[in-house]
Amino acid sequence: MAGGPLEGVRIVDLTSVVVGPLATQVMADHGADVIKVEAPSGDIVRTLAGKGRNPHMSGKFLHLNRNKRSIALDLKQPAAHDALLKILSTADVMIWNMRPPAMKRLKLTYEDVCKVNPKIITCGMYGFGQSGRYKNKPAYDSIIQGSGGIAALYYMATGEPRYLPMVVADRTVGLIAVQMMLMALYHRERTGHGQAIELPMFENIVKATLEEHMYLKTFVPPLGEMGDPRLIDPQSRPLPTKDGYISISANTDAQAFAVFDAIGRPELKTDPRLCSVAARFKNTADYFSIRAEGLKQKTTAEWMEIFDRTDVPAMPFQTLDQIMEDPHLKDIGFFETIEHPTEGKIINMKLPNKLSRGARTDFRPAPKIGQQSVEILREAGLAEAEITALIQSGAVVDGGK
Numbered sequence: 001m002a003g004g005p006l007e008g009v010r011i012v013d014l015t016s017v018v019v020g021p022l023a024t025q026v027m028a029d030h031g032a033d034v035i036k037v038e039a040p041s042g043d044i045v046r047t048l049a050g051k052g053r054n055p056h057m058s059g060k061f062l063h064l065n066r067n068k069r070s071i072a073l074d075l076k077q078p079a080a081h082d083a084l085l086k087i088l089s090t091a092d093v094m095i096w097n098m099r100p101p102a103m104k105r106l107k108l109t110y111e112d113v114c115k116v117n118p119k120i121i122t123c124g125m126y127g128f129g130q131s132g133r134y135k136n137k138p139a140y141d142s143i144i145q146g147s148g149g150i151a152a153l154y155y156m157a158t159g160e161p162r163y164l165p166m167v168v169a170d171r172t173v174g175l176i177a178v179q180m181m182l183m184a185l186y187h188r189e190r191t192g193h194g195q196a197i198e199l200p201m202f203e204n205i206v207k208a209t210l211e212e213h214m215y216l217k218t219f220v221p222p223l224g225e226m227g228d229p230r231l232i233d234p235q236s237r238p239l240p241t242k243d244g245y246i247s248i249s250a251n252t253d254a255q256a257f258a259v260f261d262a263i264g265r266p267e268l269k270t271d272p273r274l275c276s277v278a279a280r281f282k283n284t285a286d287y288f289s290i291r292a293e294g295l296k297q298k299t300t301a302e303w304m305e306i307f308d309r310t311d312v313p314a315m316p317f318q319t320l321d322q323i324m325e326d327p328h329l330k331d332i333g334f335f336e337t338i339e340h341p342t343e344g345k346i347i348n349m350k351l352p353n354k355l356s357r358g359a360r361t362d363f364r365p366a367p368k369i370g371q372q373s374v375e376i377l378r379e380a381g382l383a384e385a386e387i388t389a390l391i392q393s394g395a396v397v398d399g400g401k
Contacts, residue, residue: 003361004031009185012088013068014096016043018167019201020125021064022174024095028067029351031360035087035376036068040397042369053343056369062346065366072370072397075106080395086380089116093181097125099136110196121184123177123197130198139201144169148205153213157232172208173201235288238317244300245317256280258310263294340365370399
């Protein structure tokens with residue numbers, strides 16, 4: 001028994017890299033039985049994200065695929081396709097991130113799968129919505145960041161377009177996929193009906209970007225240009241102190257006035273440019289420039305003592321190595337060293353969110369390629385002779401040896 005709110009939900013996961021595996025990892029962490037369907041060569045992120053102790057077991061793969069079971073199928077072989085349909089007949093959700101023409105060639109569209117499981121929910125994740133001209137274009141995170149406006153925000157702030165150095169489009173859309181699958185499961189619980197979910201990355205990232213930055217072009221006719229000035233100002237970044245950097249956000253009058261006192265500029269509290277929330281917003285560049293200059297006077301530790309005392313939102317800038325040593329994260333036991341059956345000791349991150357009735361209790365480390373192929377096929381009702389024939393033909397990889 002897995003435990004958690006999604007115990008009893010079975011998800012057949014045909015996704016790879018980040019966007020889909022993140023979505024199914026969240027579901028698996030909360031009790032869903034996630035069957036990761038891989039090609040015989042495995043999910044590309046097993047090797048694309050750098051080396052591990054053993055081939056095909058990169059660090060990123062280990063983080064994104066815990067609590068899942070792996071079956072490796074060569075879906076170009078009819079016997080493997082038939083086996084997958086038997087597995088799908090027992091599933092609640094099928095999720096995939098191939099382009100729709102590929103799913104049609106594989107005969108795994110919603111209409112195909114409904115023939116063996118009328119109540120199934122399918123979640124198709126791809127680059128672009130299927131009613132527009134981009135519908136068949138390939139996409140990765142960087143493509144969506146560049147076309148969906150994220151790189152443009154860097155251009156507005158610094159004069160140079162660039163990608164956020166993490167797969168933020170994949171991660172954003174992956175979490176949206178969790179929402180959509182849960183809504184579809186809830187709808188089926190009430191009505192008995194499955195459905196097909198279309199989840200395009202481009203449209204979701206455009207929505208997220210323009211909710212922040214459509215700004216004055218929201219209005220017809222436009223009241224001005226696009227871009228929230230607080231977020232694209234060059235000083236909207238960790239600011240230098242005497243010995244490092246600090247992140248600070250002082251938005252209310254109480255917070256801003258405490259900063260003015262701290263930097264030795266109390267007169268700014270009555271300055272017409274800065275005396276209210278509306279005034280500071282109108283004069284963002286002046287406010288941020290004054291704040292940045294003032295913070296150079298003291299060390300980061302000195303500022304943190306002042307800002308903690310005056311309740312101004314602030315935290316020291318931290319490198320990735322410093323985050324691993326963060327005292328708060330140590331307090332809550334966020335990082336835990338676990339023993340992986342094939343990779344030895346690895347660092348796992350605990351679930352950041354808590355449910356009062358608990359999440360999954362039977363932790364599963366990320367699997368080898370096809371590690372659970374045989375047990376999954378047995379659960380689907382295949383006889384031992386059929387399983388042996390599939391393995392001998394190469395239609396199935398038995399990675400559990």
